[in-house]
Amino acid sequence: MRFVLPKGRLLQGSLGLLQKAGISLRPPGERRLIERVGNYEVLLARAFDVPVYVEYGIDVGITGSDVLEERGSDVLVPLELPFGKCRLSLAMPGERIAEPEEMDGYRIATKYPRITRRFFEGLGVEVEILKLHGSIELAPKIGIADAIVDIVETGETLRANGLVEVTKVMDVSALLLVNRIAQKTKFEEINELVFSIKEVIRDGT
Known part of the structure; x- marks a missing residue:
């Protein structure tokens, strides 16, 4: 085998x-x-x-x-x-929090474009998806994305980069x-x- x-x-x-x-x-x-x-x-x-x-x-x-x-x-x-066990979540900078339903036209950085697209389509929201392969948290920090969809375990990496978990996309x-x-x-x-x-x-x- x-x-x-x-x-x-x-x-x-x-x-x-x-x-x-x-x-x-x-x-x-x-x-x-x-x-x-x-x-x-x-x-x-x-x-x-x-x-x-x-x-x-x-x-x-x-x-x-x-x-x-x-x-x-x-x-x-x-x-x-x-x-x-962890979760895939939508996160964004703490000073620019928005609900997913309000994110029309936002740019979302992720290595999960398919899941992210389906999540926002389910809400009837159109977003631009930026596919990255690593260090996704950097994207909002340097201004190339408004939010991210990424794996969250403890949330420490998000906090260290000034990001707040907005909503869970799926359990993992x-x-x-x-x-x-x-x-x-x-x-x-x-x-x-x-x-x-x-x-x-x-x-x-």
């Missing part, structure tokens, strides 16, 4: 959960892309690429629900996982993703994995 795991904040939670479910993987070393451990192969990828790898052939992956929503990849999601958690073909060709293995992870979650260990 082949796994693709996300680099960054979800990696340790992913490895820990799988280990408790009886699958001990080690991530590839710095210069290796794939690590083989017994009958398993593990790849490390950017969280945003994980759903694409799973859709196009890797058996199992873990990434955030924000990423899957943004990507819209055609994968199975048998389980929500008990880590990576880690998800288990399964390739649709693998679900059929490796039915027993995949089901056993899902069952083992369910047991770990249920026991809260």
Whole structure:
């Protein structure tokens, strides 16, 4: 079975959960892309690429629900996982607070253009979306955007940059993703994995 795991904040939670479910993987070393451990192969990828790898052939992956929503990849999601909990929120400078319904013509910086567009369309509000890949909080600070849509965990980064959370766009958690073909060709293995992870979650260990 082949796994693709996300680099960054979800990696340790992913490895820990799988280990408790009886699958001990080690991530590839710095210069290796794939690590083989017994009958398993593990790849490390950017969280945003994980759903694409799973859709196009890797058996199992873990990434955030924000990423899957943004990507819209055609994968199975048998389980929500008990880590990576945070939220995707709309935030703006404290001195220029406005309600989302009043943001017609505003420029919103985000790495989630699809989710952001859908959120504002649902309110009947037209905004300009500026897609950035990192340090989204800088955009309002330097005057190139009016607000941002980004991941919020504690809110400390927002506060440090003079930003205030205006509203939550969606809750976020880690998800288990399964390739649709693998679900059929490796039915027993995949089901056993899902069952083992369910047991770990249920026991809260």
